[in-house]
Amino acid sequence: MTALLDIQGLRVSFGGQLAAVRGLSLTLRQGETHCLVGESGCGKSVTALSILRLLGRRATISAERMAYRGQDLLRFSNRAMSRLAGDRIAMIFQEPMTSLNPAYTIGSQMAEGYLRHRGGRRAAALERAEALLGRVGITAPGLRLGQFPHQLSGGLRQRVMIAMALMCEPDLLIADEPTTALDVTVQAQILRLLATLQQEMGLSILLITHDLGVVARVAQRVSVMYAGEVVESGETAAVFAAPEHPYTRGLMDCIPVPGRLAPGEPLGSIPGTVPRIPPGFVGCGFRDRCALADPACAAPLPLRPAADGHLVRCTLPPGWRPGRPDERPTRREVPA
Amino acid sequence: MSAPIRRRLWPALLPARLELLLGGLIVGGIAVLALLAPQIAGHDPFAQDLTQRLVPPFWMEGGGTRHLLGTDQLGRDYLARLLYGARISLLIGLGTTLASGLIGTALGVAGGFFGGRVDDAVLFLITARLSLPAVLVALAVVGLVGSSLTVVVTTLGLLLWDRFAVVARTTTMQIRHLDYVDAARAAGCSTGWILLREILPNIAEHLLVIATLEVALAILLEAVLSFLGLGVPPPLPSWGLMISEGKNFMFFSAWIIAIPGLAMMVLVLGINLLGDGLRQALGVETR
């Protein structure tokens, strides 16, 4: 499969004070859903926004490679980027309340982007909008075109956002926590919709989320982020079956799953809080919270293959499992 | 943890800091001068000397060092009158704003917090007040009751509370549904406590900005009233009164109205800069 989006070594910092992303690498293949998962402060939203240059002037972005279909996005002029955004690469956001302009009708907002990228008559754009609203499962689409965002519920607004994103038939959809603000039943519906559209339109999706449940059910591949870097990535089934990074393991233990724990048994937890990484920080960002930290963790770590082939950024040997409490694993060699 | 944020925002705040600095210097400087008036003035502002009438200021010919800013038509030292006049302006500005601030805040917070009928009543009062022309009402009152410092402060205080009320009401409405207000009620706090200790401190900075603007407005209004003869009574050295009394001589001794006029402009400018700077500085640092 061809790589639709290829990011290598992405670094984003703000005002020289905060290193939000430190060397992230991610490859999204055509037709697949790739989830970028992590907690707040890990840099996942920053990563998504940096692809389309939505971060503003206060951010410094650099990368070894940030390619869309082989073209280096970092070399694009702002004009070229704005031609790409909304057309080939579309983005939807978390809060449908604030992503839609309350002063304009649904129809005019949906038509605006399409007219800007493709030109043509307004009537044609509105026809297409109506068709797409129907496609995303909104009843009475013709009526909706004339309605305002506040007249719709959260779930409907998010469907409108998706329809709007699809107006120009993009190859890639970046979805930043698209269901976090929605009720659990609506969340399932929206995710089903995205999966269906993906199959029908050959859409590739980069889904940002903090919810491992969403990742498990929706993604073919996953990248787990912590403190600005990817700490584990690979096929979803592999990562969930045999996570090797202590953070990934800790995260999975934290999540309450109905029926997994006996009543009264505490949830697994990770002590401490997510750190703010100053620029110039080197080595594993998790080492201050990790029970298995070792002096070797302070050196820069590349992604290494885990036991079943997926990638992990850790000094622990592949396939390592927690055994006796006093057992100290021998660390991997970090090349000079 | 807040220090790094402040350092990062410093360059963006420079214009606001400049305004704040400049405004603060001007207002502070005038306040100090007004406070030290008895020491600096050198003359009694009420002492008339008919042999020294309309002496020009020292930079014009005919002027000297005895009366640095000259004298007015009754031989009173102008510098002294200017400095004592600053006291009056500041007193009126602060006094009026205090009174109107108390009234307006009380009304606005009550309306914003309780809603319903109370809010309807407050809105009615605000609308009624806004439909009255403040200057005309002030003129009428002073004309009926007679002019004095107390009357002016009271009248203006009872007229200029509308902006306080509107801002207090809106900001109260924004925060009355926040969780910490609920938590205070859950903790067993009385309504009075909540208004005083939960709501008020969190709207204070908005009110502060309004207060600085109202001070400027009050000073200007007093000058207008005094100019029209219905403000502070002579022989008190109000700047407005000085302009009014000096208008008969303005073609030959233009300085007699220019000096108090300029002083008022500088004071009001300083207050507005201060208010602006405060608004920008606070606006950025509030989350």
Place this chain on the structure above:
Amino acid sequence: MSAPAVEIRNLCRQFRIGGGLGRAPRLLTAVDDVSLAVPDGGVLGIVGESGCGKSTLARIVMGLLAPSSGEVRVAGRSLAALDRRERARLIQLVPQDPFSSLNPRRRVSDNIALPLLAQGGMTKAEMARRVAAMMARVGLRPDMGQRYPAELSGGQRQRVAIARALVLRPRIVVCDEPTSALDVSVQAQILNMLAELRREMGLTLLFISHNLAVVEHVATEVAVMYLGRVVEHAAAARLFREPRHPYTRALLNSVLTPEPGLGIPDSGLGDIPPDPSNLPTGCRFNPRCRQAEALCGTAAPPRLAGPGTAECHFAERPPAPPALLPAER
């Protein structure tokens, strides 16, 4: 058997919305005839989606909102009869949003001391001692007392909110989505801490959440709310094993557990969101119910008869199997 810690009897709450010149305002029923009892030392989980009325119910039980009709009894006494200080000693609140639940102008230790101040009659030294003890209990370092809320993370702020709720050692704590705004790892810390504190202090909890997995972990009994009514009330273990109401089943089906390869479930609820100001006739769930029949649109189902029952004409029927998308390639 001791008296229930919280008893809710026929609680109703309506709101007037809309209405202007010449238009009569509509009546929105946020809470409709809810009756529940929470046993002493138990944890009642209240689940439902937005608009179901659970937050309104929480506020009424807290005494922050007056009911339109019905009664709340706390520790055997009528809530309305308690003065604010007595009420504060009995029942406290942990609000949802850690970013707005603390007064930003007050230091952390003063925020925690608020209920003590409201009680009155305590010396400063005594208050300081109790605040310090509570801070240690919730895992906050002593030096954090002097900080302002803006300097703390979401998890730390929630600990402050919990400390504030517990400093008077109340009997009952209403937790309104206490971990919904927190990261998963922080949520686990807070939930574990709440469980410990509950055991130590013998608390009764009313735990409101939209997250069913969290409720399953925390609660001993669960009440499911829909459009202002409690549609099912059962012991937690039973509810999650054998849900009786179609809405409960739909909710449970929609939970996305972190198990790859299972695909995305179809809750089968359809597209139309529930509208509290425009209630359907008969069973209010019938427009979205898969098993609805003619009877459901005309006759309201029999009322709940205590724990273990569901408000459905066909509560005893076996559920329809949920539909799933084919497993991922």
